[in-house]
Amino acid sequence: MELYEYKAYELSDMLKSGEISSVELTQSVFDRIEKTDPTIGAYLTLNRESALFDAEKIDLKRASGDELSPLAGIPIGIKDNISTAGIRTTCASRMLENYTPVFDATVITKLKNAGAIITGKLNMDEFAMGSSTETSYFQPTKNPFDTSCVPGGSSGGSAAAVASMEAVMALGSDTGGSIRQPSSLCGVVGLKPTYGSVSRYGLVAFASSLDQIGPIARSVKDAAMLQDVICGHDSMDATSARRDYAPISGKLNGDVRGLRIGIPKEYFGDGIKPEVKDAVMKSVKALERMGATVKEASLPSTEYALSAYYIIACAEASSNLARFDGVKYGYRCENPENLMDMYERTRSEGFGREVKRRIILGTFVLSSGYYDAYYKKAKLLQKRIRPEFDAAFNDVDVIITPTSPFEAFKFGDKMDDPLAMYSADICTVTVNIAGLPAVSIPCGYSETGLPYGMQIIGRSFDERTILNTAYAHELDFGGFRSPVVSCGEVEL
Ligand code: GLN
Numbered sequence: 001m002e003l004y005e006y007k008a009y010e011l012s013d014m015l016k017s018g019e020i021s022s023v024e025l026t027q028s029v030f031d032r033i034e035k036t037d038p039t040i041g042a043y044l045t046l047n048r049e050s051a052l053f054d055a056e057k058i059d060l061k062r063a064s065g066d067e068l069s070p071l072a073g074i075p076i077g078i079k080d081n082i083s084t085a086g087i088r089t090t091c092a093s094r095m096l097e098n099y100t101p102v103f104d105a106t107v108i109t110k111l112k113n114a115g116a117i118i119t120g121k122l123n124m125d126e127f128a129m130g131s132s133t134e135t136s137y138f139q140p141t142k143n144p145f146d147t148s149c150v151p152g153g154s155s156g157g158s159a160a161a162v163a164s165m166e167a168v169m170a171l172g173s174d175t176g177g178s179i180r181q182p183s184s185l186c187g188v189v190g191l192k193p194t195y196g197s198v199s200r201y202g203l204v205a206f207a208s209s210l211d212q213i214g215p216i217a218r219s220v221k222d223a224a225m226l227q228d229v230i231c232g233h234d235s236m237d238a239t240s241a242r243r244d245y246a247p248i249s250g251k252l253n254g255d256v257r258g259l260r261i262g263i264p265k266e267y268f269g270d271g272i273k274p275e276v277k278d279a280v281m282k283s284v285k286a287l288e289r290m291g292a293t294v295k296e297a298s299l300p301s302t303e304y305a306l307s308a309y310y311i312i313a314c315a316e317a318s319s320n321l322a323r324f325d326g327v328k329y330g331y332r333c334e335n336p337e338n339l340m341d342m343y344e345r346t347r348s349e350g351f352g353r354e355v356k357r358r359i360i361l362g363t364f365v366l367s368s369g370y371y372d373a374y375y376k377k378a379k380l381l382q383k384r385i386r387p388e389f390d391a392a393f394n395d396v397d398v399i400i401t402p403t404s405p406f407e408a409f410k411f412g413d414k415m416d417d418p419l420a421m422y423s424a425d426i427c428t429v430t431v432n433i434a435g436l437p438a439v440s441i442p443c444g445y446s447e448t449g450l451p452y453g454m455q456i457i458g459r460s461f462d463e464r465t466i467l468n469t470a471y472a473h474e475l476d477f478g479g480f481r482s483p484v485v486s487c488g489e490v491e492l
Helices: 008-016 022-040 048-063 106-113 156-163 180-185 220-230 274-289 302-323 339-350 353-366 371-395 418-425 429-434 463-477 483-487
Strands: 043-046 075-079 117-122 169-174 189-192 212-217 260-264 293-297 398-402 438-445 451-457
Touching: 008 022, 008 220, 022 043, 022 048, 022 075, 022 117, 043 156, 048 117, 075 156, 106 117, 106 220, 117 156, 156 169, 156 180, 156 212, 169 180, 169 189, 169 220, 180 189, 180 438, 180 451, 189 220, 189 463, 212 220, 220 438, 220 463, 260 274, 260 371, 274 293, 274 398, 274 438, 274 451, 274 463, 293 371, 302 353, 302 371, 302 418, 302 429, 353 371, 371 398, 371 429, 398 463, 438 463, 451 463
Parallel strands: 075 117, 075 169, 260 293, 260 398
Antiparallel strands: 043 117, 169 212, 189 212, 189 438, 398 451, 438 451
């Protein structure tokens, strides 16, 4: 077995015991990237030299007997909307093609303090707007299970890199499903943490009230390990929650006896592929056999959630993206005639179609005369969704749904039909609107070997219960299935 194939928790032990060095591991991951990334296209920027340099420093520290974090020496990829000092951060947009931040996002500072090795920056939908990574200005990213299919989005580069073993783990961001949906389509574990538990300082804002950074990994234990490092209060983020964050990794035992699982019928309706529903319910039955109890739950506002999400997200995006005006940083058009011409052409040329669509939609729903009809209604709905979850959590400990209504789809399938693309988020957006934590975990495979994902939603700040439920499922269902085994046709 090659080093890049191991899980983070295994590598952590191997590094600690001195069986392997971080330089060997980092080298192995970069060899893998060199071999497979021309096919997959997960990376936009590689950080090879610094990574090997940092790995050597960690090896020396370990040799001198320093007490190190479990993440020390582990190579991790970063979605390209998270600021990395000295490493280009593009948001997969022409607007930021040549932008190199001078500061690290708080999550990056935390990773560096833990001794993690940054492999590079991962492809995504432009400014995290999309569900297939096809809106990236630079390149498509292929699904490692079938390269004619999308990896999902917007953290498609992160999920594909982890699935193709071009990174041991990765960070993604999730505004309406962008960690969970690509994780589902690429057969990996993706955690969207509770809003406020991971600092957003240094995350390029899409919709600030919904955005959250989180881990993507090949095992539940790995995701827990990464979450333990990145969570915590940060005074640089005004929405960061001040509380105790008890470590989760090391506490997972897969014991679900007495756990109450809620199944909301609204998430098992017509739009969801029958095979996906079957795979999820089969996994729920298995959890029941392990001692959990299953009951029906009701979340009646679900049918309006997607509309509310696209109104709120676009409204916030239209405001957040106003800063890209050709003045402060980023792209500026050639030879502007005057200030207005500069603004207009900079933004017309710098942003792609989907981003422009959302800015226009967001500006529309916030404009006088339409504000009450759209934005205000969406916000009222948001006020209803959270109490509905709270009521459901009076009777159950976790809520289980499909993550995505369908498995990975072909390139181009949904690009000309925004509504079809938006429907990919039907099961995930409510969780962001309510600010809750949720994890997606593989729960089945289609006839052609494409993964299905199951979403486990929990109470605010109860990442531990959803991860423990996911861990129980993982023990029963089996861990990460590598694309080489299940697909076979792609020589990776
Ligand atoms: N796919 C959703 C969208 O396009 C979610 C994006 C995200 O979570 N960043 O808005």
